[in-house]
Amino acid sequence: MNPTAPHAITTKGLNLWYGTFQALVDVNVALPHGLITAMIGPSGCGKTTLLRCFNRVNERYGGVTTTGEIRVLGRNIYDPDVSLIELRKAVGMVFQRPNPLPISVYENVVFGLRIHHPRRELSRARLDEAVERALTEVGLWGDLKDRLDARATSLQLEQQQKLCIARLLPLKPEVILLDEPCSALDVEGTRAIEELMCELKGRYTLIIVTHNMAQARRISDECVFMLLGQIIEHRRTEALFLQPADSRTADYVEGRYG
Secondary structure, eight states: OOTTSSSSEEEEEEEEEETTEEEEEEEEEEEOTTSEEEEEOSTTSSHHHHHHHTTTGGGGSTTEEEEEEEEETTEETTSTTOOHHHHHHHEEEEOSSOOOOSSBHHHHHHHHHHHHSOGGGOOHHHHHHHHHHHHHHTTOHHHHTTOTTSBGGGSOHHHHHHHHHHHHGGGOOSEEEEESTTTTSOHHHHHHHHHHHHHHBTTBEEEEEOSOHHHHHHHOSEEEEEETTEEEEEEEHHHHHHSOSSHHHHHHHTTSOO
16 A cells, blocks of 8 residues: 555446445545545435445445445555455444444454564553553543453443544554444534544544535535435535535535435
C-alpha cells in the first residue's frame, strides 16, 4: 500500500452481484485522503455493500461476484499478491453495533498486535504503550486507565464503540470504515462518536455509511449519494446539500423520497 497515492480509495467500473442480483452498477469514485466522506441514500441502495468492498469483507459471503477495479492507497486490492491480512490492517472497520470481544479492555486493544506479531516482539512495555496511546486517541484513557482489566462488554455502549475504534489503531490503519456507527447509540453517545471522528480526521481517512442526513451534514467533508447501486452524485457536502446537481439528489436530501 502506498499512502502517497493521489486518493485513499478509487474504484473503476466496479460491479457486484449477490447471486443474480446486481447490487453495484459501474461504480466510479475517488475518495480523498484525510477527510470524512459520508455515503448516503435510501435503504438497499448499495452503500454498505460498497463500503464492504474496500476491505473485501463482502467475499466472506457466498455467491458474491465482483468485476472492475478497487485501488486502496494506490494498489489494486484484487491483485493476486495482495494479502487480505495486510489489506485489513490498512483498512479497519467499525460496525453498526459495538462488538468488543468478551475479554478485558486491555486485551481488546492489543488483540490485533498479538495476532499479527510474534510473541517475542511484544514486550509488556510495548503492549502497555499501545494501550495507553490507543485509548488516549479515542478519549477513553482517563475513564479506563484504572479499569483495564474490566470486561469490555460491561462498558457503556458509547465506550464500547470507542473501544472498537481503539482496537484498530495499534495496527496503524490508513483508512477507517464506519458502517452506521451511531445507530445503536443515544443522542449523547452519537455526539461523542461524531466528535471523535472529527478529531481522528487528518490522521486517518474516514468513510461512514449513514442514514442520518443531519449527521452527514454535520461531520462529513464530502458526500456520496447512491441510488439503486449507482453513484448519482459525489461532491463537497455543503454543495451536495445546498446545490445538488441531480434532481434525484435534490429529491432525497429534501425528503421527497427515501
